[in-house]
Amino acid sequence: MAQHLVVVGGDAAGMSAASQARRRRGPEELRITAFERGSFTSYSACGIPYWVGGEVAERDALIARTPEQHRARDIDLRMRTEVTAIDPAGRRVRSRDLATGAERWTGYDQLVLATGAEPVRPALPGFDAPGVHGVHTLDDGQALLETLARFDPRGVGRPERAWHAVVVGGGYIGIEMAEAMLLRGYRVTLVHRTPEPMPGLDPDLGVLVRRALERLGVEVVPGAEATEVLLGADGRPRAVRSTAGEHPADLVVLGLGARPRTELARAAGLALGVHGGLRTDPTMRVLDADGARVPGLWAGGDCVEVLHLVSGRHEHVALGTHANKQGLVIGRNLGGDAAQFPGVVGTAITKVCDLEIARTGLNERQAAAAGLRWTAAVIESTAQAGYFPDAAWMTVKLLAEQGSGRLLGLQIVGGAGAAKRIDVAAVALGCRLTVEQLVFQDLAYAPPFSPVWDPVLVAARKAAGQLGRM
């Protein structure tokens, strides 16, 4: 008789696992049921800011695979159906059809938990009002676009001032949404906690992001905690109050990060890590508090913690690329292969208008937290040969460990062609290269693409020099 695979969560990790398992095991061997409480499967949450900003015209462009496409591959996909309990001992899950309210138990042989993350929404006055928007799901994006449609951002009909958007949070989503709201014609205020935006960068590079935002007309309010959304008579935002003052707001966008969505797992008595995520081994099997595998239980995507290969610690890194890889690993293992997800090095990239931003490995705060001793080298260069027309400037900051000379991390802020160079450091971190080894990597050189010494290598040379190794 066929085994039964049950998947909780119909996005990247869950449906990659289901698809990969299906590629390897036909319906006669493996029955697959997947539960998704929302209305969409397998979509690009990372694309939402570009859809909201109008660069991507259609919501459906963000959907990599529809429910129908999954069903065509013999996956019994239950949309708008929420899993309300899991029972690992009894190997069953309880689900509720959100349309009818009907509940039922479903038995499984193997269970994949891919419940994702939930955006942080402060339990503070006004934060749950209409017009205060997260941008975590396609439904969130749709709701924000509906709010945008209420206003004419050019200020017609409200001549005393332009329309204002306040973005709360200065990380990736925050600055991407700041750009999106600029593109929609809003005056934008960015309220964030840290001294500079982009806390994944050290402040000496974050300041470059702040200046770029300010040049674009964004009012950046650093070091401030949003404490209240003040509502007008219509029950919608009129301002955001922060520890730095009051900021006019016709709408509010929240970009405060996300936590693993693991209430189900916690309620089922499963062990969670310090960041609240499920812990797995490299095969993506769920571990209990003693580090033993929970029989038949797998997890991947934004609900798990991952091994950071540089710090050696487990971190929560909500990112589609990891979710996809982890889903691949789960699906291969369910299909009889022996696959492992080795971990992450903390690579991330974004842009705000023409400014490219990327980081990988550890920044200074993280290196300190990991108890490491390091040197930091900062260099300025160009992304193309310096004499090339319109060569874009870029700033590179590299951290290397004292003693070993091992590369610890890289940060890049710059113009066109700058940021994707971070991948060189990502692979170098994965291979635990020293900065001297990095200097001699055979990177591509031609004037339209790079100076003769690629900026990443220049930073590595400088760090090696500071360590007395070059």
Add this chain to the structure above:
Amino acid sequence: MAQHLVVVGGDAAGMSAASQARRRRGPEELRITAFERGSFTSYSACGIPYWVGGEVAERDALIARTPEQHRARDIDLRMRTEVTAIDPAGRRVRSRDLATGAERWTGYDQLVLATGAEPVRPALPGFDAPGVHGVHTLDDGQALLETLARFDPRGVGRPERAWHAVVVGGGYIGIEMAEAMLLRGYRVTLVHRTPEPMPGLDPDLGVLVRRALERLGVEVVPGAEATEVLLGADGRPRAVRSTAGEHPADLVVLGLGARPRTELARAAGLALGVHGGLRTDPTMRVLDADGARVPGLWAGGDCVEVLHLVSGRHEHVALGTHANKQGLVIGRNLGGDAAQFPGVVGTAITKVCDLEIARTGLNERQAAAAGLRWTAAVIESTAQAGYFPDAAWMTVKLLAEQGSGRLLGLQIVGGAGAAKRIDVAAVALGCRLTVEQLVFQDLAYAPPFSPVWDPVLVAARKAAGQLGRM
């Protein structure tokens, strides 16, 4: 008493070595004399096509460091002075002042040979006529610009046809010069030997380059050997004859590659490798025929052969980035460090108008020559998320070794943002990663920069699948 370092050749390798040695040893410890037979030092030969094409306005923009700048660092630089003999046993070199004809011997303690490469120019009728141009040195570029100035490329005064340029050779220089001549308003014919242009690529990717050239209006004549430059009454080109016919030509550009310039070394009895280049150990000390170090003798840049880390063979790879690194290694060693140049993986990159082209490692021809067994995976993807506005297409070809699964090489042809991804594979080759290891590298993902699976990883997944490893 100070030691005496003599450098032969004032470009990247030689002057990097001199500068690095000077940083570590002051004039009281180390006297440095450098001979350069030309009029320029430390310039970007790779930039010449962009200068000729008009994208880089000024010749001097290509000069990284002038003779005066070198002299300011206590380097006794003799310009327009050709070294005519080296005497390793007597530790001296003979030089001729090209202005006065005066010759003299100069003793040395340490000698750096950085004589570069010489462009291939066939000993066939007409190839030495005025109007037949190499593009190897700044003087070459200047001469070509002077020829361009003779013509009005729009055809004024010669109404029966537009002006024609024939480019001989379909490698990097050939296609870069084809673009440059297009930018100058010429009709361009590209005559080359191989079935498709860009022999560093396999023909299934080279065909994409040919089609792009043809779309730009270049007449591509593949599989043809140029046999004669036919001259008009003015002693200048009127056509190029090839094994495929006769091609009208008002000027001819040669892009037939370059050989190590090692006549001096050969005349001095030094051993040369199969490609005619000097052989060195990883410290860049010159080796004799028995593999022993020749006392006091160093070499770097386009005149040496380098270890190819994937094939394990020694190759001649004339490229400024290697020359600079080798010069750094020599200079560090002369300064008392212990530095090594580990070798290359064969990375190269270029573009023709909007088409980006890159390769690293081994292509199929090279893999066969190295006696390897491989699988080749070809994939199509986009350089940004597929739904992103103006996402550029790209084709990636990946070679992996059968048995070991080791990455052997990567080739990329595509639009904006495609080619510099080759660096991921370059580092992976340097670290001898398998394709499964490559799949799990933590590459940067955000919609403006990449699909959720970076195209390089997609190619690695496909190859791993073909090898039954995924």
